[in-house]
Amino acid sequence: MRRRAAKAVVKLRFVLVPLWIVGAVLAFVYLPSIGEAGSSGVDGLLLPNDAPAVQAEELSKQNFQYPLIARTLVVRHDESGLPPRALLEAAQMAQAVREGQLTDLPGLAAVAPVPNVVFEPEAQPTTVLYYLYFRPGVYPEEAQDLAQRFADQHVAPQAEEETFVGVTGTQQATTVREHIIRDSLPLVTMATALLVVLAVGLHFRSPIAPVVNLLTVGIAFIVTSHVLGWLGQTFGLAVPREVEPVVVVLLFGVVTDYSIFFLSRFRDRLREGCSGEDAAERGTADVIGIVFVAGLVVVLATSSLIVAKLSFFQLFGPAMAVAVLIGMLVTVTFVPGALAIGRRFVLWPRARSGRAQGPEEGAAEEEDDHSSDRSLSARVARLSARRPLLTATACVLLLGAAATGLFRYELANPIIQGLPADTGPQRAYAAATEGFLAAGVVAPTVAVVRGPDLAGQPERLEELERLLAAQPGVATVLGPGDLEGLDENAFVTESGDLARFLVILEEDPLDGRAVDTLLRLEDNVPGLLQGAELENAELMFGGDTAISAGLVEGTVRDLGRVAPVAVLATFLTLALFLRSLVAPIYLVAASVLALFAALGLSAYLYEPLFGPNAVSFFVPFAVSILLLALGSDYNVFLAGRVWDEAQRRPLREAVEVASTRAARPIATAGLILAGSFGLLALVPLTTFRAVALTMGLGLLLDAFLVRQLLVPALIVLVGRISGWPGRWLGKRSE
Structure with missing residues (x-):
């Protein structure tokens, strides 16, 4: 033969x-x-549609004006300290976006500034992160252009010459x-x-x-x-x-x-x-x-x-x-x-x-x-x-x-940290993690709660927020009233059957330790809901850590x-x-x-x-x-x-x-x-x-x-x- x-x-x-x-x-x-x-x-070929992380994001996308997960953010950082006016400027910027005053950025739906003093009230303000939320139909390439223009034309002019301003996030990376x-x-x-x-x-x-x-x-x-x-x-x-x-x-x-x-x-x-x-x-x-x-x-x-x-x-x-x-x-x-x-x-x-x-x-x-x-x-x-x-x-x-x-072996998903050190997203990531004790701030996790009449049970939602924040590996949880630029409807739907929180993890949100924290949170869901007296509700997690x-x-x-x-x-x-x-x-x-x-x-x-x-x-x-x-x-x-x-x-x-x-x-x-x-x-x-x-x-x-x-x-x-x-x-x- x-x-x-x-x-x-x-x-x-x-x-x-x-x-x-x-x-x-x-x-x-x-x-x-x-x-x-x-x-x-x-990362464009991720989980099946029936995965919990995907379902959590779909619920957010379908029932709220925009997703709470921010995959693109602008970093303003000065290790010697930001001027007192910086936090006021950030809040005013968020208000301007919400009122549609930035006509040069029509695809930008909302901006949520998060200063490092949210985590350390007694600390000197050194860093502000601007979570950027885009309108439906904005493609990733367009979103990256909007983010860069927002950083160059609206954040950088307010910053001192020695202040770092850059764009990071998993989408940019x-x-x-x-x-x-x-x-x-x-x-x-x-x-x-x-x-x-x-x-x-x-x-x-x-x-x-x-x-x-x-x-x-x-x-x-x-x-x-x-x-x-x-x-x-x-x-x-x-x-x-x-x-x-x-x-x-x-x-x-x-x-x-x-x-x-x-x-x-x-x-x-x-x-x-x-x-x-x-x-x-x-x-x-x-x-x-x-x-x-x-x-x-x-x-x-x-x-x-x-x-x-x-x-x-x-x-x-x-x-x-x-x-x-x-x-x-x-x-x-x-x-x-x-x-x-x-x-x-x-x-x-x-x-x-x-x-x-x-x-x-x-x-x-x-x-x-x-x-x-x-x-x-x-x-x-x-x-x-x-x-x-x-x-x-x-x-x-x-x-x-x-x-x-x-x-x-400890598997991770180093979308940002796997980049060369001199790339924009990596430099901005380094600046953000230098200013915040919790590295998870660069890619927060969203916790989505689904159940009857959640809007009528604010005390129980507050208790769930407190219990989530007390979990090992969680730095803080942000809910209604915690973020400038986002109103009450960003966290609880008008129908009242869906609520969500931003969960900030202590570790890099895409490394193995953050993944372990997220898996523990998922295992603890029954106990968390029972502790908040929300036994009839569902709790699921979305975001890059959940996807990882x-x-x-x-x-x-x-x-x-x-x-x-x-x-x-x-x-x-x-x-x-x-x-x-x-x-x-x-x-x-x-x-x-x-x-x-x-x-x-x-x-x-x-x-x-x-x-x-x-x-x-x-x-x-x-x-x-x-x-x-x-x-x-x-x-x-x-x-x-x-x-x-x-x-x-x-x-x-x-x-x-x-x-x-x-x-x-x-x-x-x-x-x-x-x-x-x-x-x-x-x-x-x-x-x-x-x-x-x-x-x-x-x-x-x-x-x-x-x-x-x-x-x-x-x-x-x-x-x-x-x-x-x-x-x-x-x-x-x-």
């Missing part, structure tokens, strides 16, 4: 190669790219983050292209081989970007902005890995004395099945995210699957064709032109090229094959020790749904490829252990590198699926080589020989893939730098420790039964 496929691809080279080039051009011209089709940040991702994408693309060109060129010592690889990657990237854009436009799906850089590095890394496998076998066949076309055909036959199965494993594992409930994961997984599927199809058809067309010139100047190398000459050159690498690879393979118990035990202990960092809490809980639940599907898909693919039910068990187990080690080791490094609570909720989830899928690539490549060698050698010898021969391609592929993902650190957001760190560590552990030491040792330890119920591995003479 593999030989027929290889023969067909090589024979049709003058059709397939131009066809992919023309297809890429047509996709570029006629199909929208990801960005052109419209994209959304992860989301817009800035999307701009950063968009602006960083060309740099990530160029840096990744340069990495793979240098890596492939040095590996094969040829300037031509990188060109073949770069053409393959370029075709795959163009087709993938525009197919994803077309799918998004056709089905009305906004591909998350966070997906685009990941698609770039994933495609560059995966396609380069697969191309290296083809180029390596092509080179080996040339050294055996084959002609250029014959070397392309026979080399392709050697690896086309492995590459196809490896790509299929990644496609199936990433596709498992479709069973998640959070829409971000439902889009992230299939987008990765489409990217890898297209990349694999381009590689298995374009690269063999290019090799057959270019022949020896593809590896110029290392492959001599004009005559075929004899086996002795080729072997001598191979020894000259890789003598030190082969010597090291042989020693490592010999250690795994001859001391399997010691090797496996040491690897498991090392990986297990690294995995202990899993207990340090829902996302963290939803991520944990989705992990329970997705992980078994991803593991099962990987196991079944390996079982079919190896015709075994035994080997896939420990191969998948080794991948999972490597994944735990990467996550744990990264957790030890997150806080020193990025600060506390800087890791977004989706980082460990998305990384887990990618590492499990990509690690299975190396499972397929290594196990496939061992199975082939075991047909003619004793198992221990087969493992030693196959591990030695597979070591360099796996190491090179691992370094390139880890380097590709490492370049995500060029996006100056802590979320992408966390992905870069975890993926880089995971891929290096997988390529160097797991595939070169642990897996060979496990194959020897389990023995010939690894092939059951198919053919037992190795010659019986062993």
